[in-house]
Amino acid sequence: HISKGTYSFDSDNLIAAAGCNAVIDNIFLCITDPRDAVLLPRPYYAAFEFDIQAKVQAKVFGVDTATGSESKAWPEKYYPTVDKLEAARKKAIDAGLRPKVLLLCQPSNPLAVCFPKHVMEEAWEWAEAHDMHVVSDEIYAAGIHSSEADFWSISRIAAEKGKSIGDKVHMVYALSKDFCSSGLRCGVLYSENDEVLKSAKKLNDLCQISSHTQYALTKVLKDKEWVKTFLDESNSRLHSRYKEVKNAFEAHGLKVLPAEAGLFCWIDMRKWMKSDTWEAELELYSALQNEAKLLMTPGFSMRTEEPGFFRCCFATYRPAFDEALARIEAFGKKRAAEI
Numbered sequence: 001h002i003s004k005g006t007y008s009f010d011s012d013n014l015i016a017a018a019g020c021n022a023v024i025d026n027i028f029l030c031i032t033d034p035r036d037a038v039l040l041p042r043p044y045y046a047a048f049e050f051d052i053q054a055k056v057q058a059k060v061f062g063v064d065t066a067t068g069s070e071s072k073a074w075p076e077k078y079y080p081t082v083d084k085l086e087a088a089r090k091k092a093i094d095a096g097l098r099p100k101v102l103l104l105c106q107p108s109n110p111l112a113v114c115f116p117k118h119v120m121e122e123a124w125e126w127a128e129a130h131d132m133h134v135v136s137d138e139i140y141a142a143g144i145h146s147s148e149a150d151f152w153s154i155s156r157i158a159a160e161k162g163k164s165i166g167d168k169v170h171m172v173y174a175l176s177k178d179f180c181s182s183g184l185r186c187g188v189l190y191s192e193n194d195e196v197l198k199s200a201k202k203l204n205d206l207c208q209i210s211s212h213t214q215y216a217l218t219k220v221l222k223d224k225e226w227v228k229t230f231l232d233e234s235n236s237r238l239h240s241r242y243k244e245v246k247n248a249f250e251a252h253g254l255k256v257l258p259a260e261a262g263l264f265c266w267i268d269m270r271k272w273m274k275s276d277t278w279e280a281e282l283e284l285y286s287a288l289q290n291e292a293k294l295l296m297t298p299g300f301s302m303r304t305e306e307p308g309f310f311r312c313c314f315a316t317y318r319p320a321f322d323e324a325l326a327r328i329e330a331f332g333k334k335r336a337a338e339i
Contacts, residue, residue, distance in 0.1 A: 001142040001231070002173065004151075006159035013192050015200050016214070020139055020174035020187035022207035024051040027170050027189055028101070030199045031133050032058035037097035039063050039088050039132075041080035043266075043304035045109045052103075059097055063088040066305045074257050075113045080104070082126045089130065101133045102126075107140045107151065107261035110302045110311035112242075114144065114260050117152040124154060124169070133168045140262040142178040142231055145239035149260035155190075167193040175217065177263065178231065180315075184213050238263065241314045241321065248325050249312075252332035263315035267296075270308035272335045281307040292331035294324060 003009070017023050032038065034057040040048060041063040049060045063085060065078045089099045102123060107114045115123075127134045136154040144151050158165045165171070174187035186209055191197055221227060242265055246256045255268040273280040278300055285298040299309035314321065 002138055002153045002171075003155040003159060004153075007153075007155035007165075008159075009155070009190065010192075013190055013197060015189045015191075015197065015204055016209055017187050017189065017204050018207040018209050019185040020137075020172060020176065021047075021051055022185075022204075023172050023174070023187040023189045024048070024135075024137070025055060026200050026203045026207070027135060027172070027191070027196070028052045028058060029056050029203060030196045031135075031170070032056050032100050034058065035097055036100035037061040037089075037092035037095075038101045038103050039085065039092065039099060040103045041065050041078070041084075041105075041108075043078070043110055043299060043302040043309070044105060046301055046303055048103065058100070059092075060103075061088060061092045061095075061097060061099075062303050064305055074255075075111060078108070078111055078113075079115060079119045080123055081119070082122050085123060085126050099130065099132060101135055103135045103137065104154075105137045105139075106153070107138075107144070107149075109140065109262060110264060110297065111257060111266050112259035112262045112264055113257065114149050114151045116150065117157065120152050120154060121157050124157065128168070131168075133170065135170050135172060137172045139172065139174050139177050141173060143235060143238065143263070144261045145235040145242065146258070146260040151261070165192055167196075170196065178234070180234070181217075184217065185209065186213060186217055238315060244321075244325065245312060245314045248328045249332075251329075252336065264311050264313040267310050267312055268308060269310050272332075272339065273308050274339065276307060278307045284308075285310075287335075288331065291334075292327045294327050294331065 017026060036058040038052055038058050038060050040060050042065055052058055052060055063080055065080055065084055092099045104123060106120060124134055138153055141153060154169055155165060155171060171190040176182035189200060242259045245265060249256050249267055253271050257266040259265040269284060273284050281298050281300060288294045288296055297311040299307060302311060
């Protein structure tokens with residue numbers, strides 16, 4: 001599912017830990033030091049900051065993507081191009097940091113899109129040119145629900161080039177999203193760097209997966225027919241829910257970025273804001289939560305560059321989902337009368 005069968009993975013290079021948070025924590029303990037910069041394209045899942053900075057004290061440094069790309073269409077305006085990466089690298093150096101790692105979330109959280117092949121390829125080549133590590137977080141790799149999506153794992157790119165991912169590329173995955181099993185705490189690191197693997201295996205003593213969970217998941221994942229059936233049905237349901245959410249917001253004149261993967265979508269809610277400011281975004285967030293009882297993630301919490309964008313998660317059971325659609329409709333009418 002991740003490399004589409006193109007890459008030859010070696011199980012000796014795989015380390016399983018108690019969730020993706022533990023994997024991220026461990027890999028950055030292995031490859032970064034205090035004052036190292038981890039370049040991460042905006043908008044991004046802000047919990048990365050805690051996972052990366054809490055122990056090792058490396059610094060997450062956001063890569064501006066939308067700034068200067070206003071004329072470009074969605075989702076191209078958010079692509080981490082070489083020019084944007086280089087600008088961020090220079091800013092990090094000016095801030096007294098050492099650019100050490102490029103962290104890519106592919107598919108993107110919160111954008112719910114897959115970066116095209118050329119974007120992933122050029123970003124990797126740029127990182128190689130600067131002797132930087134690349135961490136490719138592909139936690140939504142099996143949750144591609146759009147038939148139009150073309151997902152390129154960094155391993156698939158390596159396979160097409162006829163080479164290995166090498167010593168400076170490290171892949172992250174977990175079963176929590178695509179397999180709806182967040183509570184089972186199962187994340188994996190794949191690396192071909194012997195020194196990283198040696199250190200990560202020792203760090204993993206503190207965050208191992210229970211034997212019971214390993215046994216149960218092994219039984220499940222060995223049943224390839226069940227895995228295919230489950231993922232096909234899950235992704236079909238996700239796409240159906242996404243279309244309903246998209247229609248609900250677009251009925252009120254809001255713009256929704258076409259979602260390709262994951263449990264959420266990215267919405268331009270500026271039409272519901274009283275001004276084009278971060279304060280107005282906070283006011284809208286509070287109104288959604290307090291008046292409509294709808295909890296969405298504001299762009300500020302995703303470190304986006306411009307106010308007015310929200311992430312909406314839609315993977316829930318049907319009665320709650322239908323109630324949410326009704327609340328969106330009611331809030332939209334109320335907001336239109338107020339703005």
